[in-house]
Structure formats: structure tokens, C-alpha cells
Amino acid sequence: MRDTYLVGAGQSDYGAFPEESYRSLFRTAYEATVESAGGVDADDVDEAYVGTLGVGGRQLGLSGPAVTEHVGLRGVPCTRVENACAASGYAIRQAVMAVRSGMADLVLAGGFEVMTDSSSEATKYWLGVSGETAWERMSGTTFAGVYAQMADAYMREYGVERESLSRVAVKNHANGAKNPQAQLGFTCTVEDAESAPAVSDPLTLYHCCPTSDGAAAVLVASEDAARSFDERIRVAGVGAASDRVGLFQRDTYTGVPASTDAADAAYGAAGVGPADLDFAEVHDCFAIAELLAYEDLGFAERGDGARLVDEGVTDLDGALPVNTSGGLKSKGHPIGATGAGQAVEAWKQLTGDAGERQLDDPKRGLTHNVGGSGGAAVVHVFEREDAPEPRGAGAGRGEVGR
């Protein structure tokens, strides 16, 4: 199996940009990616994968070629990949596969979404049809409603207070405030989060990510192709898994089995465990999702995830910083861009380009991208070539910050 590397990564700002189109946002992300790679000749790009849910339906078919032609990659095979909010996490996985297959040496993977120009009713429709449509949506349940059920079940089962959810928001806003590309780049307090209007009890406005416009991309290269770039970050492991699309159809309300399965596959492929990670970007579409991710990804035992945020373990200066970018909560969540945007943060941290939120010489990080409420998940482990020998798959499982 051929080794694969990130050789560039970049994104547009996330936010509400009425003057931009999906194409112009993707172009911004592409240009940032090319710049981060120290320049790329379009003729050298063999293949492209583009993730988008297609919110708004403005270019529902062939939106992959529609954006790659716009950035000058005319003729390059381009495939749109979709797994709801995990679309571009899967796009990166396809790029890794393309390189490993020997069918490509340099592959663009990215994603985009334009959400803020639709009415909230329209956005609810476009997001709703990414949930389970036969029962969940028809019963009127939105994604906020699904995650509220998970939050309620988690809080009851483990005796967790809503303040822990609020601390996720506080942490991620604090990080996002150091990220000039974040949509909600302001800080907030536990009191702000607690007193905000309810969206779906127990979740308040501050426990929910915003709707966002944005695009992000990475360049994935074979070992040979990577040699001609200034910087390269190894894709140490990739894992993906699916599950039943509806929360009510799954085995648990207090975990996302697809995340665990994807993480196990990625850890196994990389030969690493949670103890080997210096940071993680996890899918915090709602605050509860970050606490579940701590447990699904093996950072904490079941029911012990809230401790990590309560004790500051996942703060920027904690033992395992999580969502240094601000996460979906503060940086924003343009559906199709999110997975690639997480990899952009991993690239920035590992190449020392994370500005005010830069960690102290991190060597290895993880990204975790979820589709829907857990119908699909994909996990990547990225590492510098000078990363220390890992302690091995399973190392530190459930023990982060202990």
C-alpha cells in the first residue's frame, strides 16, 4: 500500500457571504491550498474529489466538475462524494485511496456549501433530507431535536449537568476567537450559553453550530509526488464506517458507533492510540456531539467525557487540545466543507501555521467527521515525519488527562 501525504491545505473564511458563490468560495479554498503547497501546476493534478450536500440545490448534479473546471482543473476526473456532513472527510479518504491504488499521484480533495442564502425553512428541508426521512423527519424531528435526545439521554444516564455542554461552547469559542477564519470568532461564558434561547431542550443556541458558507481543500500526494513539495504531512491512518441513518434505529443514544468503528480502523492502520495524539478536531455540530466524540474516539471511558472539558484537558493548553480551530461551533459548519476544513486545521497545526492558536510543536493529530447523527463517520490520523514512535493502537484508551 503506497504511503500518502498531505502536501497542501487551505480554506475560505467561514461565515455568511452573500456576495460569494459556491464556485468563488471553492476557488478561494483552492488558491489557499495551492499557496500553502508552494505552488502547484494544474497539469500535475490527476484526480479530484469534491464533497457537498448540495444545500439549496443550485447545482445539484455535476457540482464536482463545476467547481474544478472553475479553478482550472479542466479534464481532470472529478467525482462528487456525499455522506451528508461527512462529505469532504470522505472526499479525503477517496483521495487517499486513489493514490494508494496507483491510479493517481496528486489528488485534490475538498468541499463546499452555501447555506445562508436559503430561508431557514429551506435550510431545514435540505438538512432534514439528510436525516432519516421515513420516520424522524416525518415526525418533525430536526437535527437539533435528534442531538437534544442524545444530550438528554447522556445527561440522565451519567448524571452530567448542562454546564458541561456549555463548557464545550466556551472552549470552542475561545479557540475560534484566535482563528481569523472562524464565523463566530467571539468568546462566550458558561452564563451566556446557559441563558441563551432554547433551540431544542436541553440545547440552547450556544450548544448548536451555525449555518455557514465556506469551502476547504487539501492536496493528497504519493510519496514520490510529495518529494517535490516543501512540506508534507503523512496520512498515517484512515478509517470509515456507516450505521443506520436514524438515531432511533441504532444501538445507543449515548454514543455514535460509526465513530468508534471508524476510529478503531484509523488507529489500527496508523498503529496509534489516543495517547499518541497531540490534538484532535472532532465533529461538534452540537455540544453533546463533542462529549460523545471524546468517548467514541477513546479519549475517555463511557460517561467520563464531560470530565475532559470540565477539567480543561481538551483546552488549548490541556493534555489533548480538541477543536483548536474553534470547531463546527465557532469556526462554522458549511456542511460539505467541514471534513476538509478539519484537515486544514491539522495541516496548519502540524506545519506551525496556526497563528495565535498554534500548539507547541505538535507531531500527530486526528480529525473526526460525522454524517447526519451518525449514519456515517470518517477518521484520519495525520503526522509529521519526525513524529515519535507511537505507543501503539489502543495506547491511552480512555485515559486522556489521567
Place this chain on the structure above:
Amino acid sequence: MRDTYLVGAGQSDYGAFPEESYRSLFRTAYEATVESAGGVDADDVDEAYVGTLGVGGRQLGLSGPAVTEHVGLRGVPCTRVENACAASGYAIRQAVMAVRSGMADLVLAGGFEVMTDSSSEATKYWLGVSGETAWERMSGTTFAGVYAQMADAYMREYGVERESLSRVAVKNHANGAKNPQAQLGFTCTVEDAESAPAVSDPLTLYHCCPTSDGAAAVLVASEDAARSFDERIRVAGVGAASDRVGLFQRDTYTGVPASTDAADAAYGAAGVGPADLDFAEVHDCFAIAELLAYEDLGFAERGDGARLVDEGVTDLDGALPVNTSGGLKSKGHPIGATGAGQAVEAWKQLTGDAGERQLDDPKRGLTHNVGGSGGAAVVHVFEREDAPEPRGAGAGRGEVGR
């Protein structure tokens, strides 16, 4: 690069099935695929790719996992792939890549579409947003309109009469009449086609494929995994290419450059040329598309494609039978299923399971699947293991039937 094989392939009937859902149609295709493979343990399936445009928007996000969970492949990483009408042709290509990458040994690739339960206005919308939306769609141009422009340009440039387009319809209906799974399984005459109502001049109703419900799938295996199956068909070559999405943006109205690029890549990978093929399934969404395909795929020189259908070269008993299944024209065109359905026909012909339309011991065939009016194309070459040594890439280029 690991060798890859089809080890099973099957489809639902194509047609209008108000009593079926996208899930039930996909299940039918999956069960037919498993049966053709002589049985498959769901636990042995490592990965899945599902193509759909999502016409009707009933499960717009996560429709991949939504159908794979329904057939019992819970947990298996599943990715939705979309390139408009080439969605499942690309899904098969991703399955081949997954096997070649070493990340999977047995992969399901398929697709589905449900189109007949939407109003024709709604269907026009869902198809329209797979064309170029900024100008083509906004000017009111439908896909029939785009292909009518191609037909008009082709007929003028090469002095071709509309009767040649009608002969494509006559041939494909004759083949479809021998295919019990075809949607329009009746024969027609040149007179029927010529006298039918105009859809977009010069195209009449008989020059256009129907809207269809249906699903199709294949199983792609590594060489090792293929050994445990009764029959296996080698994936000798794969090629894909993109182009600008709008016809008016491309270099020619009388050809589809992405098809030529995809075919060149597939021929090169397989080391074969048109002279090495025993049959082909090509993307005849409109009759003109089949004539252009003859030229884009190198069966005939530019302007000489009409001769192949005029002289019967591509008839079931001709030198190079094309669309033995009935093609999109007669068999039907459930968007996301079409590419996989073409591979199902290749499988049936190469395993001797094509019933009344069975060719005499064919050894090697090609499938050609186009997205939109040529924004994407994908070509596969399939062959039996006892196929004769090919004459080589380029062999017989422009000379079929000479």
C-alpha cells in the same frame, strides 16, 4: 496495481413502479447481484459505493448508507458518488480503486433512481440542476434542448439525415424487446420514430430515453477474493474524465471530449482498441448521443458514426453490437442506476446469461457512461479470462465494420 474482477452483477427491472421505493428497488438489485455471484456473506463485503442523483430529494443526504443498511450491510463504509447520469459508472470506478488500493477486497457498487413519482415539472427541475445552471438552465434549455443542438450541429456538419437517429432507436428497441427487464420492451420502425411528436427539434419522442425507476449493482473483488466465486470477469481497464459542464462552454458540439479522454485512458490501461471489443454499452440518452459515442470511442472516424447504424454494424448480429440491452433508449435510464446497469449487461453477455439477446461467446466488452451532456464520462473494459490477446490500444480505431 492489484487486478480486479466483477464477481456478480444484477439489477431490478427498469420502468415505472409506483409501489416500490428507492430502498426496495436497491434491495432487488442487490439480491439479483448476490444471486448471480452464487451467494455472498454480507460480512465479507468491505465497502460500498452508491450512485444517485437524488431526483425528488426524498433522501438527499446519506442515501448510500440508507440503502446499504436496508440490504443488511450495516456498518460497512458506504459513500454516495454522484456525477449526474454517470453516478454509478463512477461508483464502479471507486470500487475498483478501493480494491486496487488494498483497502478492500470485496466491494459493492451500484446505484438507483426513482423518477416517475415526480411531476414532469419536478423532474425537469431535478434534471435541470445537473446541467449548467448559470446559463443553460436559466435560458430555459433542457437536456433535450442541449442534445438537440448537438444533433442539429452534427447533421449539418456531416450531412447526416435524421433517419440515422431513428435507426438508433429502431436498433435499441429491437434489442430491448429481447430484454425482459427493459422499460420500453417493444419494437419500433423508422416511420414510428420519424412521425413521433417533436420533443426538441430535430429530436422526436423516439430519439429520447424515458424517465425511469430502477436500481443496479455489481460486486468488485480482488484477485484473491474472486477465487471463491464461480464466475469472474476481469476489469481490464478504467478511464474517466471531466469537462466543462455547459455544452456552450466546450470545444465542440459534435463530440464529447470527456468520452474520448475516458476511452483513451481505459483502452490504454487495458491495452486494447476498438478492434478488440465484441460489444459495447454506450450512453444513448438521446439517439444523437449514440452516434457521437461511436466517434468519441473510436469505433468510427468523425462524421462516419451514422454509417455504423445505417449499415447494421452495431446491430445485434453486426460486427460490433452496441446496446444489446436496449440501451438507455429502450431498457430505460434511472439516472443513478444507469452506469451499473451497463456493467450488468456486460456481465450477462460475458457469462452467457443474456437470454434472447445473447451474443455468440463474447470475450470482451466496453461500457460508456456520461454525466450531463458531457461534463463527466467514465469507460470500463471488461473481459473474460479466456479473452484472446488484444491487438493493442488503438487497434481498429475508426475502422469498426470496415
